[in-house]
Amino acid sequence: MKKQLRSIYTALLLAGSLTVVAQTPDSAHIKGLKTVTVTAQKPIIRREIDRLIYDFQADPDSKGSNVLEIMRKVPYLSVDAAGNILLKGNTSFRILVNGKPSALLEKDPSQLLRTIPASTIQQIEVITTPPSKYDGEGLSGIINIITIKRKTDGYNGTINVSERFPANGPGTGASFALKSGKLGISAFGGASKSDRPHTINDMQRHSGGESPAYLEQDGDKRSGRKSAYLGTEISYEADSLHLLAAQLNISRDNSDGKGYLLSDLSTNHTTLQHYYLNNTEDGKGNSMDAGINYQITSRKNKNNLLTFSYRYATNGKDLNYQQTFTDTINYFNPGYRQYNNETFGEHAAQIDYVRTFKKFSMEAGVKGIWRNNTSDYSYEYYQSSSGKFERDPSSDRFNGSQDVFSAYNSYTFSTKKWDVKAGVRVEQTFMSAAYQSDSAHLHKQFLNLLPSLIINRKLNNNSSLNLGISQRLKRPNIYRLNPFTDRSNPSSESSGNPALRPTSITDFQLSYSWSGKMSVNAGISYSYNNNMFMEIAAFDTTRYITRTTIQNNVKGGGLALNYSINYPLLRWLNLNINGNTVYISVKGEENETAVRLNTWINMVNTALAARLNKGWKLNASLNVIGRNQVSLQAYANAIISTSFGFNKELIKDRLSCSGTINNPFTQYRNNRITMNGILFTQDNRTQEYFRTVNMSVNYNFGKLRQGIQKNKRGIKNDDGN
Template identity: 25%
Template sequence: MNRVKEAVLAILFMLFTLSTFAQTGSVKGKIIDAKTKKPLEFVNVSIRAIETQKPLTGTVSDSTGVFRINRVKNGTYILSASFIGYKSVEKEFTISPTARNVNVKNILLEEDNQVIDEIKVVGQRAQMRFEIDKKVFDVESNISQAGGSASELLENIPSIEVDNEGEISLRGNSSVTIWINGKASGLSADNQAQILEQIPAESIERIELITNPSAKFSPEGTSGIINIILKKNRKAGYYGSFQIGADILGGYNTSGSINYSSGKIESYLNIGYRQRKSGSKDYSDRINLDDQGNPVSYLNQNGRRDRKGGALFTGVGLTFHLTQTDHIGIEGFGHFGNRNSNNTIRYESDVPGSFSSSERISNSDNSSKGGNVNLDYKHEFSEKSNIIARASWDLWVSDGTSTYKQHSLYQQNKEISSWQKQESDNRSQSWEFQADYVNQFSEESKLETGYKGTLSRQKSPVETYSGETETTAVFDELLYNKYSYNRNIQALYVTFSTKVNSFGLQLGLRGEYTDTETKSLGYERTEATAHPYKDNYFSLFPSLFLSYSLPQNHEIQVNYTRRISRPRGWQLNPFMDMTDSLNISFGNPYLSPEYSNSFELNYIKTWEKHTLSVSTYYRNTDNVIQRIRYREGDVMKSTSANITQSSSAGAEIVAKNKLLKFLDFTTTLNFYYNELEGFSYLPADADAPVTGERDDNFSWTGKIIANAILPHAISLQATGSYNSKQIIAQGHREANYRLDLGARKFFFDRKINLSISVQDILNSRNWHSITSGNGFKQDSDSWRKGGVFRFTLSYNFGNMKASKQKQQRTSEGMNNIIEEF
């Protein structure tokens, strides 16, 4: 009898459940950028009852722009799609017994870049937006960097730091990959600082931060990828712009662009020239110690460097739409520049047998040229399946001549002079071949697979002439070096992503085979007699991404990737650079790559005027490459070595807040803990091993960007940043801070605008480090001149004017701003 009751109750329960689900349905659709026609990821989609206007539930779009909300009861609702930087869109739909599964199809979102004509209040495009695998920063509205360089622009992007030598780090880690337009484009760790200093900021459209890339992307760089996207707008018709600017140090810049697009052809041309002048100072105080750690002597130095140089940067692109499904494009950019640097160093010392004072004057002239050419072909099998084939070629050439003149005073008024000239000819070129296939089986599932081959070649011969004076200088056989570095990488990848209700999954695997060969030839050595160092290895890089959408616009993401950081070319070159006789540096051809396991947990919540992103991350790294220093007599030597393991954990908080109708803030806080294990390393020519104790510390950085839109077409911007104390190999770096300001005024229906900016207005950005090792303690500091004012005037032409209907609509939407004043 009990079993009969249980069976009846079970049947009644199933009938009740079925009747409940029979009264519910679902709504789905796809979010698309109205301008680019590309799907938008991570768009917030919510529904509310049309009668009560009460919010009910929501979700976010996936990597293909698709969204789906299940278990919606019968009734009529309003669906709302919102995304930072875009105008919100609403649609009405009804769930009924005859229409349980509603497809609203494509929802087009337009960028929220308003032009106010009547009241002269100008809106700015949102500077930051979140996508499922990256953060995107639109930099066209970055006022404080108008007239600057790409390197200076990166300094104002959250999570990125740039030191005084141009080295870039992401979340406190300098092992980061820099791309231009989604590929290496010839940039390497050896040349990127010089190139980024000469690319005009006006040529950049946006910057993407990919902190934990999936298996689809290159695993190079343990901290992630910084992707610089150059301008190549493709609106119908023609339009363009022209800019001129100057700064108080004597630098100036000019640039122009023009775009033309029709049904069959899309094209763009950008060209810019930038002349730059800058100054910097540095000092270093070194105390030499005996075996018991007691001071025995000192060597202090103070330096001043003045730099100037100019660079021409140009980009051009053509896209041909051959058919509805076949597209071919060719694009490229070129760079032509020169740079002169004058450096004066004054020494004081009481080292026995050494000079008591000395002055070293160096002058260097460098010219550089290079660029990238890219050819790609896209075939669309269907709306959900396509293949893209790409081939690109990069060439970078840097020629330089440096002279060094030193005059030293010894005891008993003994004087010694020396003169050196060093000539270098650095050349690097690479080829990339890539094919990517995408097949979206359904709105929830997608397969991506592809191949990428990279062939890189570098040569950097150096010749030196030495003597007491310029007239007596002769060829120096000991300072001759002919270095070559070849690296080939073959990679295959596959990723699969799917979504079931609110749960998303992406699995990926990438395999890379790398072969490298380095040669360092001294004087009278030939290719036949040289013994190259070769290193061939195969590596697998898995990735896993999980996401879950919660009600009320909450999203949680968890991901894991394996990363690699290969040694840089200069780190492998064993040639001893003795141009500074007291500071000798050389590379290590036996370096191995670093490998990292990276984990992230991300949470994002969006309100109408606020967005909050919280990311926690953990990364452990083996074979950490660090620069080490050790003393031999009066000489300080430095090289690179795989010395230890490291781990870091942190939390990054990014908030976008619109506090008033005319004021918004983008705030980034990054808290992280670093740990370096202890090490003991014996260089080949050292008498005693270089040791380091285990070291750890807690560091944090903060950056805030404030934008204000005022009446009379005026906008203001302030960017402040702070870096706390951080550990480095054999020591630490002290805290520093910086403040940049900018203002912009539009004239004549937004066709002309004037920007005024000042960088590092407090002149507070310096890099102060304290290090110690076997037989020494050293305190060093360097800083560039701050308080640099810039002025930039821009003129826009072509079909840029908004329609009267749009002007009227946006004017009505901004009337409330006037009331604030």
């Protein structure tokens, strides 16, 4: 009996934490074990054949953090100094919510994920070698966010209220689920108010050529943003063979800002141009998508499925900018306005079929996507003679369309030791673009064959080796195709390019996973890009401005090492290390001159989490980002950030509160972007609040008994770049 108990005790120690409470009638004579309480730490990371899963609910930090903050700990993911999400060091990927695209995350996913409480999310799936059933869009893979699944007849939910200061401001988020018989409803939503008080910015530019010049600008800016979002899903299970599901996602945001800028352009200590600029800006954005899915299950085999899906999505952005000039020298524009109204619409229809056999399964499907993009932009200059703003002739309206038709077929074969998933996807893209003021039209079409292969070898001791080979695409969206020229700073201009072609990538990845008392995930990958579109800046020596456009003239490759370690140092203390190292070697052109880039990028996040008595949890993290390349010509300075926090459970499994202080030793941080061109070097500095305090209260309510049914197939297109 003692040997058996010792074996059980050892096994539980290997599986996680263990607490044993024994009651005996006599301390001198142990007659039996009356009460045993076992508390095992739920694994945070686990591996499947084509994805790696990070369980938010097993992470104690999720009670007082937002989704973006927890993403720093997810294998293969990182967040740079500007808050941009990176997958294997790349900003090109797809984001899905519950396996489906969402308009909520189409325009600026980082901004929205910063407002969503992590407590409303069940897990994140990282798919670095997407199977053929997924659209080819997204160079580095797919991030699938799974909201909390409810499992009862009845209802339950989560409410989170937070405050962040001195910047970002208050926010609230909630999730809810209801199931009554055959009907299931789930929803998540929230709202936030983000204010960034007084922050300074400046820019220095040295330009060459026949008349070298020096530009210096100093400014101050205040900005604010209000946003709200709601996502819902309704399912009706007519019987065990027929399931009807629908989803609706909506979001809206309003932003405003104002500031000033003092600009001085000189050469040989002689002033060429000088002005003082006051500016105001405001913007409105909205997005919506709605879809319906009808799933039929085979009576003989519940794994055989036929799904019909339809989705409509739309989003828009309206930006207004106005500036006035005073104290001018050799600058003759007293006032300027620019407007840009962008709209996007999409219809998508899809049919999927899944058939399973004894040792393998087959998937096949067809899909059509019809997209329309418009941009109505105008410029107005103040005329002293009339005392009014008058429209500039360069104002115009841009219309673009993109239709994608695809078909796929894939097979999965599984044994006790091996899993193999192979398939191919064919995508035909038709693109057209036109201006209202021009009768000429641009028409292009592209045919892409996208194979994928995943081989997983199960080893001993809960470990596996995974090999993935795939080809992916990146199509330019409305924001990159839009020819609207941003002239909000008179010393620089930037615009999109309606003639952009899709970028293709070939990716090879080898990864290793092991889970036990410690979990380890490591992968090495090589990616080669062809016709990559990237921002290219050139200096105009006649106007003394830098002009940035997007071009398909960059190609090259990247070698990446990604690693993640989750280790319980003690029964109550857990360590998480997540990082990546990327070597980039690409080349492009600036004004028909070759530009080469060979550089290393390093990012690592280290986090400690302690579980103490009486419901207390403490956490600390250190995030290090090396010099980060943001374009072919520009890089951002390194960053080291720290965070310390706590979580206190007030009512077990119901009510908790948390607090976090970020970067307690530094009030402000200067974000610097350095750009090197053929005839110029430029350094931009933007100050941000670095020391912030977050307070949060999280409340769980209700209880369910059966899981709300979700379609196993649905529309999965949503090309976001």
